[in-house]
Amino acid sequence: MNILLSSGASNFVRGVDTSFAVILGISLFFLIGITGVMIYFVIRYRKRHHPEASQIRGNNKLEIIWTVIPTLLVLVMFWYGWTGYRPMRNIPADAIPIKVTAQMWSWNFEYANGKVSDSLVVPLNQAVKLDLFSRDVLHSLYIPAFRIKEDVVPGKNNKMWFIGQEEGSYDILCAEYCGLRHAYMLSKVVVIPEQEYYEWLADTTSVGGDEHPGLTVIKTNACISCHSLDGSRLVGPSFRGIWGRREQVVNPEGEEITVTVDGDYIRRAIYEPNAEVVKGYNKGLMISYKELISEEELTRLTEYLQTLQ
Amino acid sequence: MSIAASHPSSFYADKRGILSWIFSTDHKRIGLLYFYAIFAFFLVGVVLGLLMRLELIAPGRTIMEPQIYNQVFTLHGVIMIFLFIIPVIPAIFGNFFLPIMIGTDDVAFPKINLLSWWIYVIGAIFALLTLVVGDGPADTGWTFYAPYSVKTGTNVTLAVLAAFILGFSSILTGLNFIVTIHRLRAPEMSWFRMPLFAWALYATSWIQLLATPIVGITLLMIVAERVFGIGLFDPALGGDPILYQHLFWIYSHPAVYIMVLPAMGIISEMIPTFAKRTIFGYRAIVWSSLAIAFIGYFVWGHHMFTSGMSGPARVVFSLLTFLVAVPSAIKVFNWVATLYQGSIDVRTPLLYTMAFIFQFLIGGLTGLVNGALATDVHVHDTYFVVGHFHYVMFGGTAFAFFGAMHYWFPKMFGRMYNERTANTAFTLLFIGFNILYFPMLVVGIMGMPRRYYDYLPEFHLPNVISTIGSWILAAGLILMIANLIVARRKGAIAGRNPWGGVTLEWQTPSPPPQHNFDETPRLSEKGPYDFDLK
Known part of the structure; x- marks a missing residue:
């Protein structure tokens, strides 16, 4: 499975993947170009073929060209990175708030009506806002398929948001090292149709069931x-x-x-x-x-x- | 330690016995003392890395428990960062060659130089003590992020003290080099006749001197919090964990330029020697070193794009981060242009140089992905960052270090190694390195977080490939070391100038005499890389 091929599980996928394409595209061009020229020079000007080196000390025009062009290109990359990122910080006022509590080594999601779940269930095509709290150390809530991640910092209320655009179940991983079972601090975000979501939300009896x-x-x-x-x-x-x-x-x-x-x-x-x-x-x-x-x-x-x- | 090809006046012949080494104030002997100590720790770090790769060859437990794994990757990081990659080039080749290359007989403060080696040894002992006392080595990662580092029961205090002590070694070396370069250059050697390696060390030394104290204080604050319960970083005690991250990266980002600038200096030496022509754009390379050292202070926030730092701060740090890429690009362009119309002698050090440029390009270009906000949010704290960092540090700095070992070996030991074996070792290292680290970039984009003992099934294949690469890399390393050990005992006598280099170290016998020169070295008015000077 290559998640770069998934087409927009969240509203941020397009912006992030466009930035990836722009930056990796420019990078690949320079990597191949510079490496190619380097190998060409080494072969073309090897001692046997080119016994006398020319002592060229520099060229101001070239220095200016290869200072200005990379500067412009990195500004382009910065711009794409910024525009892909900006929506992540603009949380819509009507987003459904869900309180996330992280602790070693589990995730806990609490809904406005008091319902608590160990996986994150959200309605399709609706903005969801996560209020992040930690009970102990740093954690980081990472949903690779949605291209989002935000640290969960004790003593601080970090926020993140997204719109799930495709039904399905996606991995939630902890991305900030948090001790022994860091690699097992996993959960799922489950995107379901709105109707189903409200039915699920209303059913507060399911927690526990018959268990002690x-x-x-x-x-x-x-x-x-x-x-x-x-x-x-x-x-x-x-x-x-x-x-x-x-x-x-x-x-x-x-x-x-x-x-x-x-x-x-x-x-x-x-x-x-x-x-x-x-x-x-x-x-x-x-x-x-x-x-x-x-x-x-x-x-x-x-x-x-x-x-x- | 005196089996190297000796002529009567060689610095090896001056005095003998272990005491004449560990209390020597000769910069060449101190350089070699660092060489043996740092290389030993490098090998320890490599073994830990190989164990981690073996553990990750399959999901679930392979050879060790998660707690051991967490301690192994922490120790790997602490050793490789603080005991290997920060000191490696300045302390070994800077000590050995800086005074020779600027035409003087020692550094400005030889006793402080010896002291800094001893401080390094004491810091290293502290790092090793974490293995045998208390509750085992730290399990925090080399970043010691609070509040986990305040809460965990492992030996964080001792590990942090080790890093604190090692910082002084770095500060003193930086101070020594700055004064040496200002005060002890040969009379004819103006600033812009200095070799580029000296310039790179000069820029590096200022970072060592100005940035290291910050991490020193920060690490002491961790100790104060752990031992005395002073609430600085742990919110449970009233502290702020984000403050720790700021303080840590205010040093640790400039520190990556401490790690890479000297390597760039070495590349700037090796290319002219093997292209038999003057460097292209000498001043551009000088100014880009200084620009990297300067801008490098203002980009630390890019390590914290997901930490909850304010939105505007994230944007500003991203912009500044992109600007620091430009001087690195300028260097690469000038290096490649130096090959143009050269008369290129493809020898082992040049192969390492070419590998450096290719791998440093990948390391630098993947850095752009980390610098852009949208993409960084996805790859932050994933294997993409691990891959990026190893491409710069291992593919870049360590390959430059290996190249320098082969470049200056004949000068340091007076003997030549078997070049065919050296090239075979290089090939294994190059192939092994890329098989080891390229899959990390892929698995990182797929979403595998770093510092994971176990992983989801879809991450399996890249991890298997990566582990196989680690074995090829290890084979190359063993061959390279064996070749150099044999060369030191039995290699052919190298002579003064086996490569036809023109910087001052090639004008003195191999190995150099006690006071570095047997006759006054000649300097060209046309700068350090004047191949018309015969």
């Missing part, structure tokens, strides 16, 4: 990017069998103490994650979820962990 409400809490907060449910070791300890386990932890004084994982410990580990870090895992990678997970949700989550034996 505690598992829903775990999924919506992306706990599983770092804590597996199957016992495998990721960035943090696995949730499988965690209830009642005796863990060596390092307390704020730097001492190693043994704790038994119970409701109290889980509460501390979620609200003050860096106070007692399980030995062998890194401090500072997990943020506090005090503002994000309510007492009620915490209870559900704790209940669920007890079932994961």
Whole structure:
């Protein structure tokens, strides 16, 4: 699959691809031309054929020509780059706002009606505005098929927008290095007809479904990017069998103490994650979820962990 | 270290023993000390690069875990940038040849010169210590972007301190060269009779002196934030991550000209020697070096087009970025014009020169894609940038370095290598290099982000091709090194001037005597590349 062949999945594809064509076209001309002339000279003026070199010291006319022409050409390229880019910064007032929250290593999309999704679902041929927030470090939301990318910076509300012009599902990649599972911080943008979109948006029951409400809490907060449910070791300890386990932890004084994982410990580990870090895992990678997970949700989550034996 | 072809007055013969080297203030010995140290780190960086390519030959895990991979690419970057490509040409060939080429017997401050080598060694030790102490080498990428670099548990503090220390080595070398060029030129050598390599080092030295302190302070700020919790860059502590990016690139963009300008200087030396004619447009090349060094300070923002920087700032930085392309283009035109009506002797260093021009063109022209706003938004932080950077730095600077090794080898060691083997090694390096890096440009345009341990299935083929290229490149490297090692022991005696060059280093014996010249060198009034001077 060569995405340069896809014809306009978003409203920016044409402008960006035109800039590519102009810049790469001029570049190819110079690459082939200069390399060709260089090889020609080396063959034509090799010692055997041309035993006496001419000591030409320069030529002001030529210097002016090959200063002025490249200057004009780069200004042309700048202009194409700018005009292809300008619409990306002019967000239409009626664009549908969607709040994007990035964290290690998951994407979360929240719609105006409160619906939350882990993939970005958007209506065909409508402007969509993304408000970008990060909970921890730098990320970058990149949709290659749409030719757009904007960094997600903690403490800052960056914005981007687009119009999906072709139905389909396209990759969302994280383009700014964000640690261990950077390469797995993937999602999809799904472009569907308007009617279907509003039906999907109105259906707020689908989140969770029959699953344990505690598992829903775990999924919506992306706990599983770092804590597996199957016992495998990721960035943090696995949730499988965690209830009642005796863990060596390092307390704020730097001492190693043994704790038994119970409701109290889980509460501390979620609200003050860096106070007692399980030995062998890194401090500072997990943020506090005090503002994000309510007492009620915490209870559900704790209940669920007890079932994961 | 004294097995090179020696004549009684050679600088090798002066004193013997390891102490006579590591405490020598002779610029030639210091140049060689740098040569061995820098080349050793280059090889370490190459091995790390080969491991990364092997990991990426297929999606999923191939030979290492993701955490190891992240540490490997960080270490590869730190070693290749701070320990190899920044010092390589100024510290090795600048030290060895600058004083000779401007007709003097040493740099202005020989003791500071030795000190800067020691600082380099101490910085390198710090970088290596990250491997064995604490929680392992940094996993941030060589850019140490905050706030990840503030949060991660790996040895960022030590790695950052290593880069901080290495900065002083760079500053002191720059200072030394500036004063040397101002004060110690031979009496007849006016500014515009200076060889272009000296001019390139002069422009580079000013960047080293003025830009490096900024990254030094910035890296210390990372340490302050990690160790004392001072909120500078991490928003959780009240800091601003974009501030870090500005400070980092205010140095690190000019730094890419520290990496490439000296290489351009070498190309400007080798072309006249093998075309047997004076350089075309001497003054244009001089002014373009100074213009690159100057404009290079004002383009750093092009590393941040997607960071959330303000719209007008993005536009201004894009415009300025395009302007810095012009002086580089002027150099290329003048180099190619120098071949016109020459009497060209196609020898190994000239092959490297031609490869440099071809690869530097690709590196420079892909830079235009990165400089234009619309296209940069798409390729920013993808493999396109990795490919672009390696075309400039490896295809450009490192190929110029290899060319210079073959060009000045007979002068430095007094012996000649087997040219046929050298040309075979060159061919492998050239083919391997392009097979390794060209697919990165393609996979980048397809949308593969950089610093990815794993990738989507559609990116597989270019990655396989790239990894195969890395093996060909490695074979070329091994052959090149073996050839030079054999030459150092057994090569034919080279004599004073094996290429028929006219700059001053060819007027002295090979290897040069302790005080560089055995007779007063002759300078032409017609500039440094006067082939009528016999």
